[in-house]
Amino acid sequence: MTTYDTIIIGAGHNGLVAAAYLAKQGKKVLVLERRAIVGGSVVTESFGEGFSVDAVQTGGTLRPDIIKSLKLEQPKSSERRAFISLQPDGNHLILDADPAKAAEAIKRFSENDALRWPEFIRFMNKAAGILDKAYATIMPRLPMDFTVREGYGLMEWGLKLRLAGRKDMLNFIRALPMTAQELVEEYFESEVVKAAVASLGIHGFTLGPMGAGTGYTLIHNWLNRGGLCHVNVGRAGEMTSALANAVKAFGGEVRTEAEVKSIRVENQAAKGVLLAGGEEIFAKSILSSADPKHTLLKLVGAQDLPPEFVWHAQSIKMRGSAAKIHLQTNGEHGIPDGTVVLAPSIKYLERAYDASKYGEVSEKPYLEMTTSGNTVSIHFQFAPYALKSGKWEVEGGKVEKLAIDTLAEYFPNLQSSIVNCKTLTPQDLEEIYGLTEGDINHGQLMLDQFLFMRPIPGWSNHKTPIDNLYLCGSGVHGGGGVSGAAGRNVVKVLE
Ligand SMILES: Cc1cc2nc3c(=O)[nH]c(=O)nc-3n(C[C@H](O)[C@H](O)[C@H](O)COP(=O)(O)OP(=O)(O)OC[C@H]3O[C@@H](n4cnc5c(N)ncnc54)[C@H](O)[C@@H]3O)c2cc1C
Numbered sequence: 001m002t003t004y005d006t007i008i009i010g011a012g013h014n015g016l017v018a019a020a021y022l023a024k025q026g027k028k029v030l031v032l033e034r035r036a037i038v039g040g041s042v043v044t045e046s047f048g049e050g051f052s053v054d055a056v057q058t059g060g061t062l063r064p065d066i067i068k069s070l071k072l073e074q075p076k077s078s079e080r081r082a083f084i085s086l087q088p089d090g091n092h093l094i095l096d097a098d099p100a101k102a103a104e105a106i107k108r109f110s111e112n113d114a115l116r117w118p119e120f121i122r123f124m125n126k127a128a129g130i131l132d133k134a135y136a137t138i139m140p141r142l143p144m145d146f147t148v149r150e151g152y153g154l155m156e157w158g159l160k161l162r163l164a165g166r167k168d169m170l171n172f173i174r175a176l177p178m179t180a181q182e183l184v185e186e187y188f189e190s191e192v193v194k195a196a197v198a199s200l201g202i203h204g205f206t207l208g209p210m211g212a213g214t215g216y217t218l219i220h221n222w223l224n225r226g227g228l229c230h231v232n233v234g235r236a237g238e239m240t241s242a243l244a245n246a247v248k249a250f251g252g253e254v255r256t257e258a259e260v261k262s263i264r265v266e267n268q269a270a271k272g273v274l275l276a277g278g279e280e281i282f283a284k285s286i287l288s289s290a291d292p293k294h295t296l297l298k299l300v301g302a303q304d305l306p307p308e309f310v311w312h313a314q315s316i317k318m319r320g321s322a323a324k325i326h327l328q329t330n331g332e333h334g335i336p337d338g339t340v341v342l343a344p345s346i347k348y349l350e351r352a353y354d355a356s357k358y359g360e361v362s363e364k365p366y367l368e369m370t371t372s373g374n375t376v377s378i379h380f381q382f383a384p385y386a387l388k389s390g391k392w393e394v395e396g397g398k399v400e401k402l403a404i405d406t407l408a409e410y411f412p413n414l415q416s417s418i419v420n421c422k423t424l425t426p427q428d429l430e431e432i433y434g435l436t437e438g439d440i441n442h443g444q445l446m447l448d449q450f451l452f453m454r455p456i457p458g459w460s461n462h463k464t465p466i467d468n469l470y471l472c473g474s475g476v477h478g479g480g481g482v483s484g485a486a487g488r489n490v491v492k493v494l495e
Contacts, residue, residue, distance in 0.1 A: 441474050
């Protein structure tokens with residue numbers, strides 16, 4: 001019987017990052033993935049001949065320090081494309097990645113906003129940098145006791161925050177609880193500009209731009225994208241294959257079609273895992289990159305956890321409301337390259353969210369499109385996991401039609417260009433990709449679920465009440481989105 005130093009549940013990018021760092025240290029590691037392919041949400045899949053797409057997430061990349069220390073191939077330098085906000089009158093706002101060109105385009109909507117654009121970009125880059133440092137910091141277990149060593153990271157981050165300068169420090173702290181609307185209103189007067197930027201604050205979250213804390217999510221998404229538009233579109237699979245290859249090159253093992261059914265716990269300590277096929281594998285420590293609810297409530301189970309902790313785990317807010325529609329076309333779809341959003345006004349976005357509060361699919365949705373070759377990928381919000389009525393097996397078709405019909409008003413050739421479609425509903429995200437309630441970030445990024453409160457207050461340092469069991473996916477601090485921070489941080493806890 002082989003005993004491993006560490007078993008990692010899930011071959012999403014965070015699980016693979018953790019595995020690669022540990023294997024590089026010479027640890028005997030085994031990654032277990034329930035699907036036939038690695039990557040989790042960072043995956044390129046084929047849905048038919050010539051119909052290969054990044055199936056789930058839209059874009060993103062690993063933190064540069066991870067790419068460097070794991071000696072991964074740098075993402076091929078792809079030109080940062082424009083962020084395009086569609087307008088009903090055809091007068092679209094094209095925000096080039098070059099601030100000077102973007103300011104020129106903004107002038108058509110407001111001279112004042114064009115003047116303020118460089119300062120907005122400067123502040124957002126600075127704020128994203130501060131958040132990045134927080135994500136690289138292991139949080140102490142507030143409100144529990146923690147050692148000086150555990151508290152040191154937070155103190156160090158506080159110092160970095162202070163070194164950002166008084167004005168930026170204050171504006172960063174103010175921005176977090178603000179609504180995205182309030183944040184953009186501090187800079188801009190044009191509704192078109194405000195809505196375009198605010199849409200970034202709701203991408204992936206079940207909140208509208210008038211929701212408190214969407215100032216924070218706006219900065220979070222800015223950090224993960226490195227600005228407004230997505231990077232590395234169409235290359236998700238390359239990134240996670242490179243990570244899996246790194247794990248193997250450092251001597252680790254990656255097994256696919258190996259679903260963990262339960263984590264074996266004895267005397268409050270994790271000893272190994274039981275696979276769905278009946279095989280038992282033992283290890284000195286278990287890391288789970290599956291979401292915290294799935295890991296704690298399904299793989300461990302309430303019987304092995306303190307009652308109050310179970311209640312906290314049950315209370316983690318998972319509120320998936322995104323669907324994905326991929327269109328294979330003959331290339332004549334008419335949608336420009338870049339990140340294209342349907343976000344004409346703040347009120348439009350807030351109303352799109354309103355529907356989800358009542359378990360309804362937005363009739364006038366917030367859409368975000370990217371293209372790769374002949375395919376068009378549409379991120380659709382809001383399509384709530386928990387429907388008031390109807391079933392996702394039926395509603396999925398309606399979402400697909402609604403997305404295409406809505407876009408056809410802007411791109412008249414789209415309908416006739418479509419060759420094949422593939423739609424993923426929030427239920428599919430749960431069943432196929434293992435995302436509880438279809439929550440794309442393994443738990444909403446809300447102010448009561450971030451920093452030392454992610455995933456559960458008192459348990460923000462990757463540890464759990466079960467000895468030797470650690471969490472390392474998007475649902476823990478550092479996580480949410482593509483970066484690898486959660487996978488990198490857990491390894492520091494183990495050192
Ligand atoms: C529709 C959508 C759009 C998104 N858009 C963006 C975006 O634009 N930008 C961005 O930064 N992020 C985006 N995200 C979020 C981002 O993709 C995720 O937060 C991130 O990829 C999660 O990575 P992870 O490694 O933590 O977890 P996952 O990628 O979820 O990996 C976890 C892995 O664990 C496996 N697993 C689960 N349970 C078990 C088990 N019992 N046994 C074995 N294996 C198991 C799963 O199959 C999965 O492979 C999006 C996500 C979705 C779904």
